[in-house]
Amino acid sequence: MDIKTFKVCVGLGPRALVLMVLASIVLLTSATPLIYPDTAALGQRLYKRAPGMECPDFEPFRCPHGNGCISIQYLCDGAPDCPGGHDEKTTLCTAAKRPPVEETASFLNSLLASHGPNYLEKLFGVKARNALKKMGGVRNVAIALSQSQTIDEFGHTLSLEKNDVDHLRSVFMAVENGDIGLLKSLGIKDSELGDVKFFLEKLVNTGFLD
Numbered sequence: 001m002d003i004k005t006f007k008v009c010v011g012l013g014p015r016a017l018v019l020m021v022l023a024s025i026v027l028l029t030s031a032t033p034l035i036y037p038d039t040a041a042l043g044q045r046l047y048k049r050a051p052g053m054e055c056p057d058f059e060p061f062r063c064p065h066g067n068g069c070i071s072i073q074y075l076c077d078g079a080p081d082c083p084g085g086h087d088e089k090t091t092l093c094t095a096a097k098r099p100p101v102e103e104t105a106s107f108l109n110s111l112l113a114s115h116g117p118n119y120l121e122k123l124f125g126v127k128a129r130n131a132l133k134k135m136g137g138v139r140n141v142a143i144a145l146s147q148s149q150t151i152d153e154f155g156h157t158l159s160l161e162k163n164d165v166d167h168l169r170s171v172f173m174a175v176e177n178g179d180i181g182l183l184k185s186l187g188i189k190d191s192e193l194g195d196v197k198f199f200l201e202k203l204v205n206t207g208f209l210d
Helices: 003-011 014-031 083-088 090-095 101-115 126-135 138-147 151-157 162-176 180-185 190-204
Strands: 046-048 068-070
Touching (some): 083 090, 090 138, 101 138, 101 190, 126 138, 138 151, 162 180, 162 190, 180 190
């Protein structure tokens, strides 16, 4: 505390002085980095925020347990920062490399709108009839595509038959090998080929066929 601030404090009444001290404590504790007990050994710092408060722009990822916020650069870097290691979960790290769930759901909905509610049966098998209802709906399939590391994990998550998974694999392999003819045989319109190819390639390039 400098001389000027000290003189101001001395001139305040007891009540005002107490309020000033309390306000200072709140400001300090809201901005002080917090080391969680289970991550202290790793030396990674989390910044505590009051419940309901947004994380700052420079640390936008909020840990699901506790009120810690971390920088995006600490996600999926091999060193757990959030309590419980949530920032290193396989599903999270896989999804980080894939198209966003909302984008995938929008893509699937566009195919259904263009070709009818049973169209995705050509990709995923008979369970995909009626707009993916037996697979949990469009959003559930979008989440599985985002979080499943491989096509086999995707099939297991949604309880697909082996022959349906094998067919889906053949579609992805055709795209990987540049065989657009297979996509056309599935009824994909010329105006849709670019978007479909881009989407499937994005999954292939993030290990979906591994």
